[in-house]
Amino acid sequence: MTTGSTEKVNGARALIKCLEEEGVDTIFGYPGGQIIPFYNELYDSNLRHILVRHEQAAAHAADGYARATGKTGVCVSTSGPGATNLVTGIATAYMDSVPIVALTGQVPTFLIGNDAFQEADITGITQPITKHNYLVQDANELPRIVKEAFHIASTGRPGPVLIDLPKDVQNAEIDFYYPDKVELRGYKPTYKGNTQQIKRAAEEIANSCMPIIYAGGGVISSNASAELVELAETISAPVTTTLLGIGSIPTEHPLYVGMLGMHGSKYANYAVQESDLIIAVGARFDDRVTGKLESFAPNARVIHIDVDPAEISKNVKVHIPIVGDAKQILKSLNKYIRCCNSGAWLEKIDHWKKEYPLSYSQVSPDVIMPQFVIEQISEACRDAIIVTEVGQHQMWAAQFFKYKKPRTFITSGGLGTMGYGFPAAIGAKVGRPDKTVINIAGDGSFQMNSQELATAVQNDIPVVSVILNNGYLGMVRQWQELFYDRRYSHTFIKGSVDFVKLAEAYGALGLRAEKPSEVRPAIEEAVNSGRPAVVEVIVECEANVYPMVPAGAAINEILDPEGHADTPCAMPDLRAATADRVLDLEEH
Amino acid sequence: MKHTLAVLVENKSGVLSRVSALFSRRGYNIDSLAVGVTEDPEISRMTIVVHGDDHVLEQVTKQLNKLVDVIKVSDIGGDETVERELALIKVAADASTRSEIIQIVDIFRARIVDVAPKSMTVEVTGDEAKIEAIEKLLRQFGIKEMARTGKIALVRGPKKV
Numbered sequence: 001m002t003t004g005s006t007e008k009v010n011g012a013r014a015l016i017k018c019l020e021e022e023g024v025d026t027i028f029g030y031p032g033g034q035i036i037p038f039y040n041e042l043y044d045s046n047l048r049h050i051l052v053r054h055e056q057a058a059a060h061a062a063d064g065y066a067r068a069t070g071k072t073g074v075c076v077s078t079s080g081p082g083a084t085n086l087v088t089g090i091a092t093a094y095m096d097s098v099p100i101v102a103l104t105g106q107v108p109t110f111l112i113g114n115d116a117f118q119e120a121d122i123t124g125i126t127q128p129i130t131k132h133n134y135l136v137q138d139a140n141e142l143p144r145i146v147k148e149a150f151h152i153a154s155t156g157r158p159g160p161v162l163i164d165l166p167k168d169v170q171n172a173e174i175d176f177y178y179p180d181k182v183e184l185r186g187y188k189p190t191y192k193g194n195t196q197q198i199k200r201a202a203e204e205i206a207n208s209c210m211p212i213i214y215a216g217g218g219v220i221s222s223n224a225s226a227e228l229v230e231l232a233e234t235i236s237a238p239v240t241t242t243l244l245g246i247g248s249i250p251t252e253h254p255l256y257v258g259m260l261g262m263h264g265s266k267y268a269n270y271a272v273q274e275s276d277l278i279i280a281v282g283a284r285f286d287d288r289v290t291g292k293l294e295s296f297a298p299n300a301r302v303i304h305i306d307v308d309p310a311e312i313s314k315n316v317k318v319h320i321p322i323v324g325d326a327k328q329i330l331k332s333l334n335k336y337i338r339c340c341n342s343g344a345w346l347e348k349i350d351h352w353k354k355e356y357p358l359s360y361s362q363v364s365p366d367v368i369m370p371q372f373v374i375e376q377i378s379e380a381c382r383d384a385i386i387v388t389e390v391g392q393h394q395m396w397a398a399q400f401f402k403y404k405k406p407r408t409f410i411t412s413g414g415l416g417t418m419g420y421g422f423p424a425a426i427g428a429k430v431g432r433p434d435k436t437v438i439n440i441a442g443d444g445s446f447q448m449n450s451q452e453l454a455t456a457v458q459n460d461i462p463v464v465s466v467i468l469n470n471g472y473l474g475m476v477r478q479w480q481e482l483f484y485d486r487r488y489s490h491t492f493i494k495g496s497v498d499f500v501k502l503a504e505a506y507g508a509l510g511l512r513a514e515k516p517s518e519v520r521p522a523i524e525e526a527v528n529s530g531r532p533a534v535v536e537v538i539v540e541c542e543a544n545v546y547p548m549v550p551a552g553a554a555i556n557e558i559l560d561p562e563g564h565a566d567t568p569c570a571m572p573d574l575r576a577a578t579a580d581r582v583l584d585l586e587e588h
Numbered sequence: 589m590k591h592t593l594a595v596l597v598e599n600k601s602g603v604l605s606r607v608s609a610l611f612s613r614r615g616y617n618i619d620s621l622a623v624g625v626t627e628d629p630e631i632s633r634m635t636i637v638v639h640g641d642d643h644v645l646e647q648v649t650k651q652l653n654k655l656v657d658v659i660k661v662s663d664i665g666g667d668e669t670v671e672r673e674l675a676l677i678k679v680a681a682d683a684s685t686r687s688e689i690i691q692i693v694d695i696f697r698a699r700i701v702d703v704a705p706k707s708m709t710v711e712v713t714g715d716e717a718k719i720e721a722i723e724k725l726l727r728q729f730g731i732k733e734m735a736r737t738g739k740i741a742l743v744r745g746p747k748k749v
């Protein structure tokens with residue numbers, strides 16, 4: 001049916017028609033009592049539904065789908081426990097500004113508030129972790145609400161929107177009519193940046209000798225990579241990215257200095273600290289990035305381009321705010337800027353790059369270093385979409401894979417959700433079947449959603465999970481090693497499960513690498529199998545992620561036993577710094 | 589520093605909870621919040637008194653603006669405004685104190701709205717200072733109960749928020 005005419009349908013059928021009108025082709029979900037009417041209509045529709053094994057995975061898969069494709073992801077669950085199982089996935093999408101629409105069943109309107117069976121106040125619960133949410137009270141409002149939900153999720157600063165659907169609303173008959181416009185007087189995002197401000201920014205850039213571009217996830221969500229690279233090349237400025245900004249400029253671009261912040265490269269952190277101008281684009285000066293705020297980039301003026309006005313001057317004082325869409329603003333900024341000579345500045349940075357490269361040492365020839373595994377994946381699967389879980393392996397994936405394009409690095413940054421990677425990888429692969437999708441996992445994280453092997457196998461979604469098995473909740477163990485006197489309280493998980501057999505039990509391919517020479521062949525075999533696969537790599541158990549800026553320290557106070565001792569900001573003695581930092585941590 | 593915000597919102601269920609939850613979640617302190625429908629039945633007006641420095645106020649305003657149901661946020665602290673709050677004060681009263689209380693009520697142009705053998709209820713309207721002043725004077729007789737509406741305010745003259 002086309003927009004404009006009307007037709008009598010029930011609420012559930014109306015919902016499916018709305019999804020079709022929005023161009024949705026795939027949804028991720030799990031049924032239950034209060035969402036049966038929707039599933040009943042879904043049975044006759046052409047929408048692809050991926051049945052997950054836990055609702056959390058449905059939310060993460062919708063999120064991975066959205067990040068990989070740029071489209072809005074959709075997940076569905078029943079009321080009560082189904083809806084609360086979505087919560088972690090919704091919060092993850094919220095923190096990283098990912099457009100998803102979550103549909104939840106709800107008890108019939110006349111039972112709401114009665115503590116009815118499987119009733120949960122999911123609009124109340126998700127209020128702080130959604131961009132907006134709706135409890136549909138009248139089926140006639142459903143088309144308008146769905147239209148608004150997709151609009152809100154995907155525009156401005158994107159984010160999750162939840163629609164709660166009481167069962168009687170799904171059953172009620174309505175005259176279906178899909179509106180072609182939304183009217184939301186309280187929601188009017190700004191896209192076009194203020195021209196005056198853009199001109200001032202251009203002047204500021206012209207006057208700067210040591211500028212640095214700091215790019216975040218906003219560059220990727222607004223598809224502004226080309227404009228970003230043009231800006232950097234025109235003014236010869238180095239570019240650093242946040243974790244979510246990775247991929248906005250190719251890793252091997254000569255102007256790229258890597259990620260900044262807690263596990264950023266030394267040269268990125270030094271460059272930010274010494275810079276006289278920070279051009280922040282779609283980034284939010286999060287505490288993992290700035291370290292100790294009072295010591296952050298003391299000499300820098302700040303231009304901040306962001307679609308969300310509330311991010312301006314939230315943490316760091318901004319001199320030139322420009323609110324709007326990164327792509328549009330960069331486009332017009334690029335018209336006003338001219339080449340500026342940062343020769344000496346770039347030389348200095350190149351010197352740092354050579355002096356303090358990201359590196360690791362091979363502890364013994366037979367041991368597989370986790371960083372080596374990432375390098376092998378990077379060589380074997382150059383154009384892959386890399387998805388990660390959360391922990392040390394995530395940081396190594398950020399540091400050692402060579403990304404070429406935006407939307408090829410997908411990770412839970414803001415919330416840091418273990419268990420995100422595997423279902424998100426499934427979503428990414430469903431959205432981009434043409435791409436190799438690799439989930440770089442830890443042995444701990446993978447166990448948080450390993451049941452999704454069933455989803456991958458049943459739906460024939462050939463995602464490869466490479467598990468860096470260090471036998472530890474490694475990132476927590478690292479903190480315990482450095483700041484808690486090596487007291488490894490409850491972080492030892494070695495021998496949890498035989499991951500190869502686990503994969504096989506689900507009907508997936510399971511492979512193991514125990515020697516460095518086995519890594520590459522195992523990865524290649526898994527990728528070439530065309531099947532859902534798990535590659536368990538037994539890695540050095542106590543490797544650490546370096547460089548590291550301890551929480552609360554300035555970002556040039558860097559721990560890096562791998563690096564040289566003669567750093568400009570001399571490397572603090574590890575034990576002494578540790579003692580200090582423990583005090584510091586306790587104060588916070 | 590105290591600020592008075594006039595916040596126009598959609599007159600829908602759940603909006604009050606979104607606004608108040610935002611304040612507690614982000615650690616902003618509300619001194620008072622009054623809400624009621626406006627000349628347009630689809631729009632409610634919240635008058636929120638907050639304290640905090642300029643940075644806090646800027647954040648409060650921006651975060652409120654991010655709520656889809658919030659139509660407009662205006663800081664009217666700097667404008668000339670008409671501000672009113674209404675309080676009901678139940679004060680202990682007997683034959684010996686009743687007339688003295690009535691005198692105070694008269695001076696403040698307040699009203700007695702209920703009388704019982706051992707109490708009187710006073711209705712007073714005015715700005716914060718006036719309400720605090722009468723409260724202070726009535727306290728000597730024993731205030732049994734008090735309810736305040738929170739401040740509402742309009743900008744003087746033809747200007748609208």
Ligand SMILES: Cc1ncc(C[n+]2csc(CCOP(=O)(O)OP(=O)(O)O)c2C)c(N)n1
Nearest residue numbers: 391392393416418442443444445473474475
């Ligand atoms: C759901 C969740 N619970 C707890 C944490 C805290 N945490 C962060 S990293 C980490 C360890 C992850 O272990 P693993 O997946 O094995 O990765 P590794 O660090 O060993 O590479 C933990 C427990 C988290 N981020 N998410």
Ligand SMILES: [Mg+2]
Nearest residue numbers: 442443472474
């Ligand atoms: Mg581990």
